[in-house]
């Protein structure tokens with residue numbers, strides 16, 4: 001039985017600077033969050049039951065741990081980070097229990113250790129390498145025909161909305177250090193959740209499920225405008241796209257919450273795009289954990305469509321894409337069941353020297369292929385642009 005110990009520590013300063021090497025797990029927002037390293041346990045799963053299997057495994061892990069936690073806040077004590085696949089298959093979802101976690105939230109900082117880990121050597125940050133982007137002949141034509149087909153299906157009342165996505169691949173010309181990538185992302189997207197979990201890096205603006213005790217929050221985004229493209233965010237098309245996404249989250253959260261507050265949508269401004277956003281808050285009826293909520297919410301109509309099943313079938317046939325861990329829950333959970341699960345958007349999967357970026361957008365009856373292409377380009381810019389910036393920002 002391993003001892004999981006959390007102690008209060010002095011403010012560590014920049015959390016990113018504390019991460020000792022490029023293999024660290026990172027979860028940051030507005031300067032706070034957690035950095036973690038080492039692996040006390042790892043669990044890989046696939047299939048339609050992946051969320052329930054993950055929760056069961058996590059319950060067993062925490063039940064088998066001896067816990068000493070002098071902080072007792074969300075994220076302290078035993079914690080796992082996870083990244084799930086969008087689809088039931090192929091691909092694996094992963095949970096990682098780090099050996100060491102340094103966290104900070106609301107002015108309180110802590111260190112959690114599992115067992116008695118050795119201090120790893122500190123490896124200086126590597127600059128972000130040059131990327132050779134792969135040219136994709138025919139990608140634009142394929143996109144146009146997929147969007148046109150989706151619009152036809154929607155006009156023929158086969159469904160109301162489908163979210164179509166595409167990927168862009170590149171080859172890294174040198175070694176990749178997620179600390180450098182996340183540093184750039186947090187600078188450019190301070191209101192987003194910047195992460196590096198098992199080779200998935202990104203800065204997501206969309207919170208699928210956040211649970212602290214009985215309080216639940218879900219930030220639903222859908223409806224996008226971007227500089228040089230669609231200037232107007234509040235249009236009938238975007239309002240339809242948005243309300244379908246919000247409704248899909250409300251329909252699930254209603255089943256678990258005694259009270260639910262759904263304000264009118266607000267405008268979320270990011271460096272590359274603006275979104276219509278609805279911040280749903282609720283009070284849980286029972287003790288549903290954050291990952292259970294995320295698993296039930298996934299996939300919302302922000303990343304799949306309405307109704308869910310036909311949209312999922314249509315996107316699968318039109319995209320010709322393995323979404324891998326894009327557009328699926330990424331986040332963390334502690335032993336109390338508190339946690340923070342985002343939708344992995346504005347992200348890239350790094351494996352070896354290969355880099356794969358993803359972006360998608362909601363298609364409704366009023367969508368045009370050219371505008372939706374531009375929308376994916378604006379969203380892809382979130383990660384693509386960090387490779388174009390050459391100045392150092394951390395301790396390289």
Ligand SMILES: C=C(O[C@@H]1C=C(C(=O)O)C=C[C@H]1O)C(=O)O
Pocket residue numbers: 163165206221222223224241275302303327345346358359360361362363379
């Ligand atoms: C699918 C993505 O984004 C989602 C789709 C949006 C839209 O269609 O307007 C907006 C925000 C996200 O919910 C993505 O970034 O890849």
